[in-house]
Amino acid sequence: MKQFKKWMMVTMGTALAFSTLTGCGSSKGSSEQTATQETAASKEEAKGAEEASGEKIDEYNKTNTDNIEVVYEIYSDNYVQAVDMVFQNGDAPDMFVFQEQMFTNYVNAGKYADITPFMDEEFKATFGSAMVNGMNVIDGKTYYVPTAATTCRLFYNKDIFAKAGIEKAPETLEEMVEDAKLITSKLSGEGIYGFAANMKSAASALSRSLTYSAEKELGIRFGYNFAAGQYDFTGYENVVSAWKELLSPAAAFPGCESLDIDPLRTQFAAGKIGMYISFTHAEPGVYGKQNYTPLNGYLFNSESKNLEAAWKVYKAVFANVDNLVEYYEQGLGISSIPAVIEKAKAADIYVNNPTLLVGDGDAIWPKTPHEKNTDAVIVEGQTMYDALGEMILANKDIKAGLQDLTNRYNTALKAGIDEGVGKEIKISGFDPMNPSK
Amino acid sequence: MIVNLQAAAKTRIQSSPAKRKEKIIDNLRSYSLLLPNLILFIAFSVYPVIWTLRYVFYRYGGYGSGGPKFIGIENILRVFRDEIYWKSVVNTFVYAGAKILFTIPIAFLLALFLSKKRRGNGLLQSIIFVPTIMSAAVMGLVFYLLFNVYNGQINQYLMDWQIIKQPINWLGREHAMKTLVITAVWGAIGNYMVYFIAGIQQISEDALESAKIDGANRLQSVWYITIPMLGPILKIILMLSITAAFQDMNNVMVLTEGGPTNATMVMALYGYQYFFPVSATTVITPQYGYGAAVSAVSAVIAGFVTVIYLFASKKLDDIY
Numbered sequence: 001m002k003q004f005k006k007w008m009m010v011t012m013g014t015a016l017a018f019s020t021l022t023g024c025g026s027s028k029g030s031s032e033q034t035a036t037q038e039t040a041a042s043k044e045e046a047k048g049a050e051e052a053s054g055e056k057i058d059e060y061n062k063t064n065t066d067n068i069e070v071v072y073e074i075y076s077d078n079y080v081q082a083v084d085m086v087f088q089n090g091d092a093p094d095m096f097v098f099q100e101q102m103f104t105n106y107v108n109a110g111k112y113a114d115i116t117p118f119m120d121e122e123f124k125a126t127f128g129s130a131m132v133n134g135m136n137v138i139d140g141k142t143y144y145v146p147t148a149a150t151t152c153r154l155f156y157n158k159d160i161f162a163k164a165g166i167e168k169a170p171e172t173l174e175e176m177v178e179d180a181k182l183i184t185s186k187l188s189g190e191g192i193y194g195f196a197a198n199m200k201s202a203a204s205a206l207s208r209s210l211t212y213s214a215e216k217e218l219g220i221r222f223g224y225n226f227a228a229g230q231y232d233f234t235g236y237e238n239v240v241s242a243w244k245e246l247l248s249p250a251a252a253f254p255g256c257e258s259l260d261i262d263p264l265r266t267q268f269a270a271g272k273i274g275m276y277i278s279f280t281h282a283e284p285g286v287y288g289k290q291n292y293t294p295l296n297g298y299l300f301n302s303e304s305k306n307l308e309a310a311w312k313v314y315k316a317v318f319a320n321v322d323n324l325v326e327y328y329e330q331g332l333g334i335s336s337i338p339a340v341i342e343k344a345k346a347a348d349i350y351v352n353n354p355t356l357l358v359g360d361g362d363a364i365w366p367k368t369p370h371e372k373n374t375d376a377v378i379v380e381g382q383t384m385y386d387a388l389g390e391m392i393l394a395n396k397d398i399k400a401g402l403q404d405l406t407n408r409y410n411t412a413l414k415a416g417i418d419e420g421v422g423k424e425i426k427i428s429g430f431d432p433m434n435p436s437k
Numbered sequence: 438m439i440v441n442l443q444a445a446a447k448t449r450i451q452s453s454p455a456k457r458k459e460k461i462i463d464n465l466r467s468y469s470l471l472l473p474n475l476i477l478f479i480a481f482s483v484y485p486v487i488w489t490l491r492y493v494f495y496r497y498g499g500y501g502s503g504g505p506k507f508i509g510i511e512n513i514l515r516v517f518r519d520e521i522y523w524k525s526v527v528n529t530f531v532y533a534g535a536k537i538l539f540t541i542p543i544a545f546l547l548a549l550f551l552s553k554k555r556r557g558n559g560l561l562q563s564i565i566f567v568p569t570i571m572s573a574a575v576m577g578l579v580f581y582l583l584f585n586v587y588n589g590q591i592n593q594y595l596m597d598w599q600i601i602k603q604p605i606n607w608l609g610r611e612h613a614m615k616t617l618v619i620t621a622v623w624g625a626i627g628n629y630m631v632y633f634i635a636g637i638q639q640i641s642e643d644a645l646e647s648a649k650i651d652g653a654n655r656l657q658s659v660w661y662i663t664i665p666m667l668g669p670i671l672k673i674i675l676m677l678s679i680t681a682a683f684q685d686m687n688n689v690m691v692l693t694e695g696g697p698t699n700a701t702m703v704m705a706l707y708g709y710q711y712f713f714p715v716s717a718t719t720v721i722t723p724q725y726g727y728g729a730a731v732s733a734v735s736a737v738i739a740g741f742v743t744v745i746y747l748f749a750s751k752k753l754d755d756i757y
């Protein structure tokens with residue numbers, strides 16, 4: 001007789017959790033990827049990660065001697081809404097797969113348990129590097145431990161580059177624009193174009209590319225300047241202007257305005273697109289040094305009566321180094337745990353594309369006020385992504401548009417602080433090259 | 438006379454207890470039959486509307502946001518300041534107007550031709566009705582494959598037939614609304630065709646026969662007999678099509694998500710996205726209070742249009 005049932009909510013593989021995360025697109029990154037492998041890998045990875053977790057849990061249910069049975073539920077869509085529902089109904093599971101939005105929505109409401117008391121010395125030694133203040137450790141409380149990471153890079157088709165007579169991948173945004181135009185001018189007759197972005201959703205396209213590409217150089221994350229403690233979008237002017245060229249008919253794949261990420265990947269796989277920017281967890285490639293986003297964390301329900309048992313399951317299945325090694329070796333994701341990386345024989349995809357892995361220059365950035373508390377910065381009117389999209393795709397004036405964004409976001413920030421909901425985040429001497437310090 | 442009246446009144450009073458009891462039982466029976474529907478109606482229609490209206494006056498970001506905060510009419514004022522919302526209202530009028538303008542005449546003509554008992558008409562009716570029962574999500578995907586600029590079938594056919602020289606970006610800012618209207622008309626024709634067929638079949642054969650004897654040709658019969666006699670049902674069809682077009686958002690959500698950059702945003706979808714993200718990557722924080730205000734203002738606009746229509750369409754009730 002089992003003692004109790006546990007219920008865990010997880011996203012379908014990693015797809016949903018990843019897709020809401022912001023990534024970084026660097027003009028300095030480069031990819032030498034032939035396409036067919038890419039699409040297969042991105043789909044296989046999501047499915048594979050989900051299947052692997054399911055298998056491990058089934059195995060745990062059969063072999064554990066603590067009379068624990070884990071009930072594992074997978075939500076392929078609307079995960080955040082499902083979490084809202086179970087919290088409102090008082091029917092929340094003991095453990096959840098981490099997802100940025102649902103974490104931000106509920107961490108301030110005290111819905112997630114502090115797992116620090118459960119961590120023994122061995123756990124701390126193995127996973128200590130994954131504890132980052134302001135990310136998963138807030139006010140001394142640890143809420144989840146990420147074991148994998150993703151970031152964004154520029155992916156390019158080296159055959160197309162060779163065909164267009166381009167010898168090396170672009171290293172600056174200007175070179176990227178130049179190469180994209182060259183490819184389109186030389187090869188559009190064959191249906192091959194320089195650059196593509198999934199602009200059907202400006203948020204999806206630009207959050208994985210434009211906003212991150214400006215972080216290191218401008219020290220601005222999602223329009224927020226940590227050194228000044230204010231929003232300042234005006235620094236994006238050159239980047240937005242370059243993007244306007246990138247997505248112009250002279251450089252871009254036709255129909256980027258209505259392109260979703262999957263059709264984009266398919267067209268890249270078909271050898272029709274020279275370059276695009278996306279997450280490393282979803283598509284293999286090569287990239288430069290950028291910041292990264294943590295993945296594969298698990299959150300614990302603070303009202304659960306089964307926390308100790310949940311921790312046992314977590315350690316045995318999800319924080320088990322052998323399982324994580326297997327995950328990494330199968331190429332299902334990029335491990336961020338040193339003990340795993342040391343022990344594992346990296347999958348071929350990572351061996352062949354070493355810059356897929358988190359590098360020395362990659363770092364966790366502090367959270368902006370609107371990331372830290374979604375209710376603290378309620379901006380009226382167009383979101384920054386839609387506004388940027390309109391500057392890039394339509395005739396919206398870039399300078400005036402960026403100033404308008406700056407004004408509206410700062411007004412919202414001030415209103416949040418005045419109401420006591422938000423707090424000013426100002427980091428004196430903030431260094432974008434060392435953002436986590 | 439007075440005596441007689443008093444006697445009648447007495448009789449009524451004397452018989453009333455039994456009748457009253459019977460009436461009470463009858464009423465109870467009626468209400469008990471209504472009760473299940475009433476409960477469901479209150480639970481799924483009345484309560485959500487009241488819930489939504491209440492949050493018009495609150496700032497509320499959902500369960501995890503630390504509770505609703507009363508802010509008076511600030512959300513309503515914000516709606517009036519919100520340029521994107523008013524752009525979505527204009528888009529809604531364009532979308533609804535174009536959809537109705539094409540759907541109703543086409544559905545009527547199809548009904549006219551297919552209402553006759555003729556071999557194959559039943560099959561044709563079924564084929565035309567099929568889009569009505571198809572999933573919007575699936576159709577969105579199919580239409581994307583048909584209309585996309587890089588390898589869509591529509592462009593390929595138009596180029597093969599030498600109607601166009603360059604592919605048209607059907608889902609781009611310039612043409613996305615037209616594409617949405619095409620898909621909406623395609624999806625709605627079958628439904629309204631069925632209504633029209635039902636109406637046409639109610640028209641007396643005698644009236645048409647008389648017109649024919651009087652020398653009316655087919656076109657004259659349609660113009661002077663069929664259309665006027667369809668008046669009452671046409672009034673209902675138009676009202677349904679107006680309300681449906683103003684609430685329509687599935688089509689938009691699946692095909693364009695209101696984009697590119699709000700170019701096809703309609704007011705129903707605009708309100709919806711403050712409650713639920715349209716896609717996993719839509720970065721809009723849930724704002725139930727503002728979403729409720731947008732929905733309330735949208736409902737007033739749609740209601741206003743419907744009232745104007747009802748006022749203007751009184752004449753359709755007058756059957757010749």
